[in-house]
Amino acid sequence: MSQASLFTWTPSYILWYDEVQPTYYSDIALLAVVVYEYFITVEDEVTHVWSETARRQNSRTSQILFGLTRYLTLLYAIIAAAADFMPGKYVILHVEMT
Numbered sequence: 083m084s085q086a087s088l089f090t091w092t093p094s095y096i097l098w099y100d101e102v103q104p105t106y107y108s109d110i111a112l113l114a115v116v117v118y119e120y121f122i123t124v125e126d127e128v129t130h131v132w133s134e135t136a137r138r139q140n141s142r143t144s145q146i147l148f149g150l151t152r153y154l155t156l157l158y159a160i161i162a163a164a165a166d167f168m169p170g171k172y173v174i175l176h177v178e179m180t
Contacts, residue, residue, distance in 0.1 A: 120152075120156060131145060
């Protein structure tokens with residue numbers, strides 16, 4: 083008997099409460115913290131980074147780096163939270179002896 087016939091590959095889902103649900107919670111928590119931080123600091127951002135006075139004092143490079151770090155973090159948090167709700171994300175294969 084060949085080894086290939088000893089194993090049966092069957093798809094199954096990871097148990098929700100053991101592994102998937104904490105991932106959902108952490109991604110939603112990340113999104114909540116990032117959005118909260120964005121809203122409480124947007125006024126300071128406009129004043130210190132994007133205003134006309136700040137443009138004269140800051141280099142263009144610092145504005146670009148600030149914008150990238152600020153908005154890529156927000157984009158990542160949104161994508162991570164949205165990706166958790168895509169169907170079929172947590173399908174794994176179990177090997178069972180037959």
